[in-house]
Amino acid sequence: MLDSRLFTLIFAGLFDGRGSVAFFAFDRLGDGPNMLKQVAPRLTPEQYEKNFSDINPPLTQSQALEEGSRCLFCYDAPCIKACPTEINVPQFIRQIGTGNVTGAATTILNANIMGHSCARVCPTSVLCEGACVLNYENKRPVDIGKLQRYAVDSVMDTLKLFEPPADNGKKVALIGAGPASLSCATELRRHGYQVTIFDANPLPGGLDTYGIAAYKLRASDAVREIELVRRLGVEIKSNVLVGKDATLVELEKNYDAIFIGIGLGGTDDLGIPGEDLEGCIDALTFIRETKENPFDKVLIGNKVAVIGGGNTAIDVVTAAHRLGAEEVYMIYRRGEAEASAFKYEIELAKKDEISFIWQAAPAKILGRGKVESLECVKTMLGPADASGRRSPQNISGSEFRLDVDMVIKALGQSKKTEFLQSISGMKLEKGRVVVNAETCQTANPKYFAGGDCVNGGGEVVDAVAHGKKAAAGIHAHLAGKAANMRGTHA
Amino acid sequence: MPDISVNFCGVKSPNPFWLGSGPPANTAYQVMRAFDAGWGGAVWKTIGEPIMNVSSRYGSIDYKNERMIGLNNIELISDRPIETNFTEITEVKKKYPKNVVVASLMVESKQTTWHEIVKRTNDSGADLIELNFGCPHGMSERGMGAAVGQVPEYAGMITAWVKEVAKIPVIVKLTPNVTDIAHMAATVNAAGADAVSLINTINSLVGVDLDTWVPRPIVGGASSHGGYCGPAVKPIALNMVASVSHHPKVNIPISGIGGIGNWRDAVEFMLLGSTSVQVCTAAMHYGFRIVEDMAEGLNNYLAEKGMQSAMELVGKSVNKVKDWGDLNLNYKVIAKIDPEKCIGCNLCYIACEDGAHQCITAAPRPFGDLREGTPAKHMPQIKEDHCVGCNLCALVCPVPQCITMQEIDTGRPPMNWRQLQESRGKNPTCSMDELLAKGASTH
Ligand SMILES: Cc1cc2nc3c(=O)[nH]c(=O)nc-3n(C[C@H](O)[C@H](O)[C@H](O)COP(=O)(O)OP(=O)(O)OC[C@H]3O[C@@H](n4cnc5c(N)ncnc54)[C@H](O)[C@@H]3O)c2cc1C
Ligand SMILES: Cc1cc2nc3c(=O)[nH]c(=O)nc-3n(C[C@H](O)[C@H](O)[C@H](O)COP(=O)(O)O)c2cc1C
Numbered sequence: 038m039l040d041s042r043l044f045t046l047i048f049a050g051l052f053d054g055r056g057s058v059a060f061f062a063f064d065r066l067g068d069g070p071n072m073l074k075q076v077a078p079r080l081t082p083e084q085y086e087k088n089f090s091d092i093n094p095p096l097t098q099s100q101a102l103e104e105g106s107r108c109l110f111c112y113d114a115p116c117i118k119a120c121p122t123e124i125n126v127p128q129f130i131r132q133i134g135t136g137n138v139t140g141a142a143t144t145i146l147n148a149n150i151m152g153h154s155c156a157r158v159c160p161t162s163v164l165c166e167g168a169c170v171l172n173y174e175n176k177r178p179v180d181i182g183k184l185q186r187y188a189v190d191s192v193m194d195t196l197k198l199f200e201p202p203a204d205n206g207k208k209v210a211l212i213g214a215g216p217a218s219l220s221c222a223t224e225l226r227r228h229g230y231q232v233t234i235f236d237a238n239p240l241p242g243g244l245d246t247y248g249i250a251a252y253k254l255r256a257s258d259a260v261r262e263i264e265l266v267r268r269l270g271v272e273i274k275s276n277v278l279v280g281k282d283a284t285l286v287e288l289e290k291n292y293d294a295i296f297i298g299i300g301l302g303g304t305d306d307l308g309i310p311g312e313d314l315e316g317c318i319d320a321l322t323f324i325r326e327t328k329e330n331p332f333d334k335v336l337i338g339n340k341v342a343v344i345g346g347g348n349t350a351i352d353v354v355t356a357a358h359r360l361g362a363e364e365v366y367m368i369y370r371r372g373e374a375e376a377s378a379f380k381y382e383i384e385l386a387k388k389d390e391i392s393f394i395w396q397a398a399p400a401k402i403l404g405r406g407k408v409e410s411l412e413c414v415k416t417m418l419g420p421a422d423a424s425g426r427r428s429p430q431n432i433s434g435s436e437f438r439l440d441v442d443m444v445i446k447a448l449g450q451s452k453k454t455e456f457l458q459s460i461s462g463m464k465l466e467k468g469r470v471v472v473n474a475e476t477c478q479t480a481n482p483k484y485f486a487g488g489d490c491v492n493g494g495g496e497v498v499d500a501v502a503h504g505k506k507a508a509a510g511i512h513a514h515l516a517g518k519a520a521n522m523r524g525t526h527a
Numbered sequence: 528m529p530d531i532s533v534n535f536c537g538v539k540s541p542n543p544f545w546l547g548s549g550p551p552a553n554t555a556y557q558v559m560r561a562f563d564a565g566w567g568g569a570v571w572k573t574i575g576e577p578i579m580n581v582s583s584r585y586g587s588i589d590y591k592n593e594r595m596i597g598l599n600n601i602e603l604i605s606d607r608p609i610e611t612n613f614t615e616i617t618e619v620k621k622k623y624p625k626n627v628v629v630a631s632l633m634v635e636s637k638q639t640t641w642h643e644i645v646k647r648t649n650d651s652g653a654d655l656i657e658l659n660f661g662c663p664h665g666m667s668e669r670g671m672g673a674a675v676g677q678v679p680e681y682a683g684m685i686t687a688w689v690k691e692v693a694k695i696p697v698i699v700k701l702t703p704n705v706t707d708i709a710h711m712a713a714t715v716n717a718a719g720a721d722a723v724s725l726i727n728t729i730n731s732l733v734g735v736d737l738d739t740w741v742p743r744p745i746v747g748g749a750s751s752h753g754g755y756c757g758p759a760v761k762p763i764a765l766n767m768v769a770s771v772s773h774h775p776k777v778n779i780p781i782s783g784i785g786g787i788g789n790w791r792d793a794v795e796f797m798l799l800g801s802t803s804v805q806v807c808t809a810a811m812h813y814g815f816r817i818v819e820d821m822a823e824g825l826n827n828y829l830a831e832k833g834m835q836s837a838m839e840l841v842g843k844s845v846n847k848v849k850d851w852g853d854l855n856l857n858y859k860v861i862a863k864i865d866p867e868k869c870i871g872c873n874l875c876y877i878a879c880e881d882g883a884h885q886c887i888t889a890a891p892r893p894f895g896d897l898r899e900g901t902p903a904k905h906m907p908q909i910k911e912d913h914c915v916g917c918n919l920c921a922l923v924c925p926v927p928q929c930i931t932m933q934e935i936d937t938g939r940p941p942m943n944w945r946q947l948q949e950s951r952g953k954n955p956t957c958s959m960d961e962l963l964a965k966g967a968s969t970h
């Protein structure tokens with residue numbers, strides 16, 4: 038493992054103007070020339086900026102009007118039904134068209150407080166845009182994501198979404214300041230609850246701030262968006278790890294209900310020899326580096342092997358390439374068709390000239406103190422298992438070695454089982470919190486939960502939908518009213 | 528190859544496409560460029576005592592991505608000296624003897640003044656005269672333009688004065704800002720006009736600026752009503768042309784104007800009785816080059832229809848415009864959705880539900896995204912026994928040919944409203960439905 042001291046960053050909540058959140062970071066490249074076998078050549082500042090520039094640049098007004106005019110204003114529109122937060126898409130697009138951009142943003146944010154980040158990070162081709170009726174005519178669907186961004190961006194810094202009613206005297210604590218909690222907190226403010234969010238990280242936003250690829254969403258934009266939530270009177274306490282800095286007992290005593298939006302943990306280990314060598318790191322740690330440091334301060338090998346076949350693996354290979362690594366491998370046990378990454382994400386990685394090694398598994402990482410090479414073995418797909426998925430089997434004697442400087446593990450994220458089990462009465466299934474599908478209430482009636490810790494890892498928009506649902510569930514529980522599932526179906 | 532030339536009042540034009548009187552036909556330079564591009568004729572920007580214009584002068588209506596679907600102007604007639612215009616007309620006719628040049632005229636309502644300018648026109652080489660009795664703004668405040676065209680007696684009188692000295696055919700250009708344009712056409716016909724042209728622009732205020740609260744176009748913090756034209760006015764113009772064609776006391780050729788931008792528009796005007804057509808806004812919007820497709824499109828259309836000459840088109844649809852009372856009440860169509868083409872937008876449903884007769888059903892759409900598999904196409908259904916056949920759904924459906932109106936055999940002989948009234952008189956005890964069931968032939 039890398040020296041943990043070198044990872045210690047001191048935050049002052051300042052941004053360096055390029056979107057990353059570094060206040061001060063060691064120059065690990067100069068500091069530890071022997072930490073990696075070979076580091077990637079440094080790029081010019083302009084080149085880094087270009088490589089990590091918005092993958093979906095914003096629309097100009099005239100582009101927005103032209104694109105918006107393609108929307109048919111469907112009735113009971115399928116795009117609404119395919120959005121987990123049920124944003125009234127035709128309505129907000131029409132509002133852009135009439136010049137009522139504030140109204141458009143309000144339509145969006147009333148349904149989805151994270152409308153700004155969702156507009157940039159949602160896999161729209163399987164959500165709203167995938168459902169757009171224009172697809173049936175083999176036409177390009179309306180670019181809903183970009184229009185959503187157009188509407189929200191223009192008023193985000195000034196809009197006060199609603200005037201919260203007088204305090205109703207009840208208090209709710211939310212653990213984790215990711216999309217699930219932020220959404221839940223917003224909805225609770227509509228009913229006059231006093232809400233406090235606790236988060237272990239220096240900055241709020243959860244994976245929005247620390248996990249999502251920088252070319253989709255910069256940390257600074259994620260944090261900017263959260264100001265919208267704060268303006269509604271939501272208190273966010275950062276640097277508080279619940280379980281250590283604050284105890285569950287304290288929270289239970291001081292709050293009427295508790296929402297768990299803790300997300301998932303780091304990536305799973307590979308379980309192969311050599312994982313402890315310098316230069317073998319976990320995907321989330323790596324991505325977090327790209328989000329909180331200037332790009333030229335991120336430690337990156339010249340030849341990088343990334344293990345995994347999901348969207349996280351794609352984010353890692355593209356980031357490694359954009360940071361200047363000259364050879365980037367993506368190694369996955371199954372074939373391309375079986376990879377869980379969205380097709381458009383794989384296409385994105387192909388454009389970045391990533392070397393895909395399908396049907397191969399890492400066997401051991403070799404090196405003296407630091408990663409020097411990775412030994413892999415070829416696999417073939419065996420018969421389908423109980424879940425219907427064909428599990429890969431190693432082909433003995435097919436071992437091969439890749440000369441690499443870094444190995445990044447991008448397997449599934451681990452569950453925060455230990456913390457969750459410390460809550461009395463909590464029921465888990467495969468590490469996921471079991472909740473009532475209508476109310477998001479857990480087996481312990483005081484606790485509600487949503488987001489990745491419930492669905493095992495979804496999208497930001499799913500976490501937002503859960504947050505809304507949970508708020509309705511909490512309100513029903515505390516105010517004794519029937520839960521009003523205002524527009525969610527996640 | 529069909530012949531697209533037309534004969535208008537004995538004047539041959541290489542094709543029916545003329546530039547209307549307006550900015551595109553302001554100078555010899557422009558008119559010659561237009562003839563080079565392929566225009567058959569041009570009606571010169573109205574000639575009269577030179578005026579002064581204001582700035583700005585135009586306002587427009589945009590619709591979604593389309594600019595200028597309606598144009599409004601507060602411009603007056605030519606701002607160039609009378610003599611310059613006539614010298615240029617002579618020059619153009621010399622260089623382009625086969626193209627039609629029409630001199631558009633407007634002077635104060637005095638017999639001697641009119642005589643003077645018509646005589647000058649006779650000598651210019653112009654093929655035709657057009658009397659501008661239509662300009663709805665500015666000139667009308669000075670007793671010209673629409674001020675003449677809105678009073679049948681004045682229009683007839685001035686037409687007669689002009690005819691006293693004119694040696695070439697005289698077209699009277701009519702204003703649409705009247706109650707009955709066909710009556711006006713009949714009046715000038717009786718006064719000796721050789722042809723009419725219509726429509727001139729329609730009185731309009733094109734919009735109000737929401738920040739300054741000044742209507743557009745803005746002239747130093749104020750505006751004035753203007754004349755409306757462009758694609759938006761075409762249906763109004765078509766109806767006016769048809770009504771003039773129908774009028775029993777109009778027997779002179781028509782030059783159709785209003786929102787024409789392509790050969791299809793032109794053919795529609797011709798079918799309703801125009802021998803030539805005039806274009807202003809479209810040429811202002813896109814330039815003279817649009818005529819290339821107009822000529823080629825017309826040519827191909829005639830060939831497809833097996834017609835020899837564009838003249839065969841003139842008036843073909845006039846008799847198909849009937850009084851409402853002559854329409855068959857026993858004819859019935861209902862909407863049919865093609866499930867292959869339907870994209871499930873539900874626009875037909877909501878249009879019929881809120882805006883028509885509640886004859887379409889649509890189940891609530893289920894929730895779900897593509898991560899849960901491809902959702903089944905969600906399609907509304909027509910309640911066929913309820914559908915009144917109004918067309919609304921077919922008009923709102925965004926997919927071409929997806930909703931078609933299909934004829935239903937009602938088993939009833941034709942009967943129109945007039946016949947129904949007669950039949951009611953003869954059979955006072957029968958219900959309407961019984962009478963309709965019998966049809967017109969039985970009483
Ligand atoms: C690499 C990567 C890329 C992704 N890309 C996309 C994408 O492009 N589009 C998309 O829609 N989704 C993407 N996702 C998924 C998305 O980020 C998550 O679904 C979403 O952030 C889940 O929100 P959440 O609120 O449930 O949890 P998180 O965002 O994970 O937030 C949980 C928060 O809880 C805090 N926390 C945890 N335990 C404690 C504790 N005990 N005490 C205090 N605080 C605690 C954490 O510090 C964290 O801030 C990506 C995920 C990853 C890992
Ligand atoms: C800017 C402008 C100026 C015009 N000037 C005249 C004119 O001087 N004399 C005239 O008879 N008609 C004038 N017209 C009316 C046009 O000749 C024509 O009748 C009307 O615009 C409808 O045709 P369109 O829809 O093709 O433009 C003018 C129109 C416009 C837009």
Ligand code: SF4
Nearest residue numbers: 120124155159164165
């Ligand atoms: S939140 Fe995401 S899924 Fe919903 S409309 Fe916006 S972009 Fe589409």
Ligand code: SF4
Nearest residue numbers: 108109111116169170
């Ligand atoms: S489905 Fe497409 S066209 Fe219809 S409302 Fe949604 S975005 Fe507009």
Ligand code: SF4
Nearest residue numbers: 869870872873875924
């Ligand atoms: S309007 Fe047309 S495409 Fe839309 S649902 Fe109706 S029939 Fe289908």
